[in-house]
Amino acid sequence: MTDNPGNLLVVSAHAGDFVWRAGGAIALAASRGERVTVVCLSFGERGESARAWREGRSLTEIKAIRREEAENAAAALGAEVRFLDLGDYPLPETPEVVDQLVRVHRELAPTTVLTHALADPYNGDHPAAARMALQARVLAQAVGYDAPGEPLGAPPVFLFEPHQPEQCEFRPDVLLDITGVFDRKRAAMECLPAQRHMWDYYTDLATRRGVQLRRNAGPNLGLPHDTRAEAYVRLYPQVTGVLA
Amino acid sequence: MTDNPGNLLVVSAHAGDFVWRAGGAIALAASRGERVTVVCLSFGERGESARAWREGRSLTEIKAIRREEAENAAAALGAEVRFLDLGDYPLPETPEVVDQLVRVHRELAPTTVLTHALADPYNGDHPAAARMALQARVLAQAVGYDAPGEPLGAPPVFLFEPHQPEQCEFRPDVLLDITGVFDRKRAAMECLPAQRHMWDYYTDLATRRGVQLRRNAGPNLGLPHDTRAEAYVRLYPQVTGVLA
Amino acid sequence: MTDNPGNLLVVSAHAGDFVWRAGGAIALAASRGERVTVVCLSFGERGESARAWREGRSLTEIKAIRREEAENAAAALGAEVRFLDLGDYPLPETPEVVDQLVRVHRELAPTTVLTHALADPYNGDHPAAARMALQARVLAQAVGYDAPGEPLGAPPVFLFEPHQPEQCEFRPDVLLDITGVFDRKRAAMECLPAQRHMWDYYTDLATRRGVQLRRNAGPNLGLPHDTRAEAYVRLYPQVTGVLA
């Protein structure tokens, strides 16, 4: 519907989420020459760094480690990364954070937004991040909202896959073919050595979603057997000129 | 995901449904040079011809009138139309009808399928048509199904808008921009003179869905004020290489 | 919205259902002078007559007993009762039965229709009866449907309470105050001696729904402590001139 170059914004609760859940989408956009910006609301320093705590690291050390890992992973995917360092477990959900995110939207003017699913009974930070990202996107559209920049358009929003999708009311609307960039996603995952057990887990998931992609695309299309995919929920109706 | 030329199949319970509900999609596909085939399972002779009955027409006359009107409307949209003449109110839902529809799928090898929503507490023929169309599409995919032709791929399915969408659990996933072909849809509607009160009703609906399309596309895209749209539900996950 | 005298039709799968589930609504309508007709699709001879089977009664005997009990209960409530004697467990769900029910609708021209809930994982006959009643009501509205009588209007439909409401997706939309006719409902229940254990069960349920009615009506309205109620789901939107 538009000739604008794409501009992808990813709002991630913790420093690693964007890699496991949206690494393929990020790498795809970057490979097309789009600008990609990842905003990590926290480092995941309390809730997703169990090993480091057990090893006796300090809070400061853990945050530094997580920052460096996330920067490496973002670089591997071709994305810029920013850290709001808001703290996690729980992630604070306040008007001030929402205002920060409005300003990010106004500054970047994304054409697509990715964030977490709106339900997750295993991790309250994920839906909190999603709620704030979505509220910010709406506020940024209002010409009367007092923040620098032009009012935002209405970029489509996609929610990425939580760890236990069925328990999070996550029913995929979109299967994204990431076969061509899966190597980059794997490389980004390997930038997170503390979670080595996740490398194969999310590789298997990409395979599983790839099998489903081929099933939904039709067996006759000649897609390769090692097709890899990521699953997304689309939050707003798709606007299109072609039913396909 | 494919270079195949499109090939659209529309399964319609009654002779008029495809005009009001999917006329824009049909005209769009035809205008791109795609083959479009409408299969009307019945003429709507009992359930949707109140005026003719009140005027004392016979069943044979009514079916002939409805056939001619539907042929004219299909021609105005650029589509071929077929009539299975199964009877309506109620539309029979049998294995034999499903088998007929499997053969249609095998013959035409559609790349996109449109049909009714799966719930309609005001009209049982609509979900019956949808159930049979969907079952036929799945059966046509099986190499072991005994019917001529090659096994079908997995064409995406879109459900078109019922008369009272909220009562039919119809939550639009896709807003299709039909501005460029709306004149053809209006012309097709005017091929159905017995339902003249519907012409404006569905013109207003196209306007309403157009307002929503503009709202979801973003106000900055320069879409015209008289944008017209049709709403659809997508039944299977979208397979794509780009999140947009 | 209308000055027509009311005319209530109750479609019941088995001979006893209308008593436990809608006895209050029936007695209320009858006490206002409305015509009330109960159509029992079966006698419940196989699925709801365990005691009689254990006592060694024959099928013929059981049907006769159930008929007499239901006639007595209907009389106690002020209703006419008809038996289609279609058999139960399973109740046959066929176009022929639907046609019989269309003719009932055309003949009686009900202004309100009561039937079972659309889901019941404990009793397949109940939703089968509901599906057929609802389909018949829609077909009877079509002027082109070939059956005697005038086309039906669009009488509102209420679904009565199943035995395990939460497992049947039964979320009450309406709480009907049956306090003034509860004695009649109790008398009708006592016409069914084989199910004596149900008398208190459904009396307690009426109390429970009565507590909820008072809770939803507001504590200040002076409703008596022994308010009795029945719960219903409304299937179509309410048409009204007052929000209350």
Place this chain on the structure above:
Amino acid sequence: MTDNPGNLLVVSAHAGDFVWRAGGAIALAASRGERVTVVCLSFGERGESARAWREGRSLTEIKAIRREEAENAAAALGAEVRFLDLGDYPLPETPEVVDQLVRVHRELAPTTVLTHALADPYNGDHPAAARMALQARVLAQAVGYDAPGEPLGAPPVFLFEPHQPEQCEFRPDVLLDITGVFDRKRAAMECLPAQRHMWDYYTDLATRRGVQLRRNAGPNLGLPHDTRAEAYVRLYPQVTGVLA
């Protein structure tokens, strides 16, 4: 269920909402001689005044304009209007605002409450207003809540129609016939000149809901072709003595 004269409370997030969404219900109640009070939590100065911002008006000017327009519209409908001036985009959701609303409920003792739907992915202020209104209504019922006045009863609550109903899980439970007061609703809409494009949009919507009202009321009732309606969701079970 009651002889009390009606007393309608409408809780509206922004200064214009009550006109588009509930103008008919307000005019109907006023025309029956009920007291109607509209509480506007904000003026909609930031989120719903795009034209004024583009024209370079100041915040103070915009709020004054919106106040005057809303006062005029309320007068046209026969209602009193109050402004809490809490700010919008985002509307603050705090215990203090809820307490203000409890005091409004205690003061006015409404017999019916209207507010926004509980979901709206396009406008976070709407569900925030609804959540606060609903919480206040419950708190006002508690004798122990420390605010002037008598404990509230349990007035029924109706949610009015959002702009994109299907995306807001809005499935109408009630279709309200506003034909007799539609002229007043149109006059009230015309008190909002900055949103002139909405006048026809909401006139068309009233027509569309009117068609549905006639469909659900039955075609035989003699309702006029230009029947106008508003759609509502009923939040609590209806308490009644008649199933109709």
Place this chain on the structure above:
Amino acid sequence: MTDNPGNLLVVSAHAGDFVWRAGGAIALAASRGERVTVVCLSFGERGESARAWREGRSLTEIKAIRREEAENAAAALGAEVRFLDLGDYPLPETPEVVDQLVRVHRELAPTTVLTHALADPYNGDHPAAARMALQARVLAQAVGYDAPGEPLGAPPVFLFEPHQPEQCEFRPDVLLDITGVFDRKRAAMECLPAQRHMWDYYTDLATRRGVQLRRNAGPNLGLPHDTRAEAYVRLYPQVTGVLA
């Protein structure tokens, strides 16, 4: 799946909730020798003490009365009870309260957690208590959360039955046989004299759920006619080695 002795934590919004809704589960656990701790977030002093307010008691008096009653009821069930005295109507929902609850989880290391349902349109304190209890349980699992004690495991969570279950989206997943301890539950209820009308109401409910338990267990199992039960929703998937 474990040999640990059970350790039950019940998080209750008001001082009486645990008796009506979970008294049977508490007595059962205590009778098996498990430690049971009830945490009452408030005394229910404003929202659930109507009679005392009407009798002119002061806030301090009411809290003292409610405390004593709850202590007596807990003793009758075999449980310890704690009071956080946070105030009710509304119950404050803050990070500080959640932190208090994290510390309770870390201290007690429960093997099962009971709390309120997540929706209740009649009582906002109930879902607020549930949200905080559930968030605390998740936070207490994180090794990096700064509170004394070991990280929590993942104890199963059960939601107890609200007053109007269908309006609270409460669909029972578990029917708990409390026949053997029902006398203790009744004795605990009788420790709450201000709510004497609830004694029979919740006795009847136990009977009703008992009938359902027998229905779901199968009629052949020899369960007594006076079986009593409580209903629960299970929030996370059951982990088991046997399907039964």
Place this chain on the structure above:
Amino acid sequence: MTDNPGNLLVVSAHAGDFVWRAGGAIALAASRGERVTVVCLSFGERGESARAWREGRSLTEIKAIRREEAENAAAALGAEVRFLDLGDYPLPETPEVVDQLVRVHRELAPTTVLTHALADPYNGDHPAAARMALQARVLAQAVGYDAPGEPLGAPPVFLFEPHQPEQCEFRPDVLLDITGVFDRKRAAMECLPAQRHMWDYYTDLATRRGVQLRRNAGPNLGLPHDTRAEAYVRLYPQVTGVLA
């Protein structure tokens, strides 16, 4: 709740389904000494034998191959297998088939029943099989149903995992630990050489569900890293004496 030895009945639409979806549950039950009976309604000869059709096998040959494979797999799991040979794609859904299944229930008197999920937009035979199995289980409970044997109790029903669970509204209620028998499940899978690509797919799925099982059981329980699991939906409320 019972001392009866277990007796497991598995109703499978096609000859292979029980292996992929419930092989672990079957092997677990058999390893505990329970009788396990698998009823295959068809061989999956048309819909799930693509390779054989492409190799030019006849219908008779394919059915023989599938029968032998299923017998081998059942033997590897410790189960008896029966074939009703009803045909597939589509599986006929008739009263006669239901009656056959009633007789199976009466004969075997299962204490647990496993079957397919009730929705599957990719495979209509699966929900058809489930509907018939569930109807048969209910009918078999009625003393008045005319079939040999005693009335059935109310065995719990578990639905096994479809291929694309989220698209089938499959939200796991139970995670079954099959670690101890996974070797047998793998051996049974290897009895189906035509579907060699599924061996690893379902091994990966067992790993994935195992990770989730460990997550839901709590990290402190010492479950091994290679825990394997199967996911199930429980159809009726669990009846129990312990919340755990």
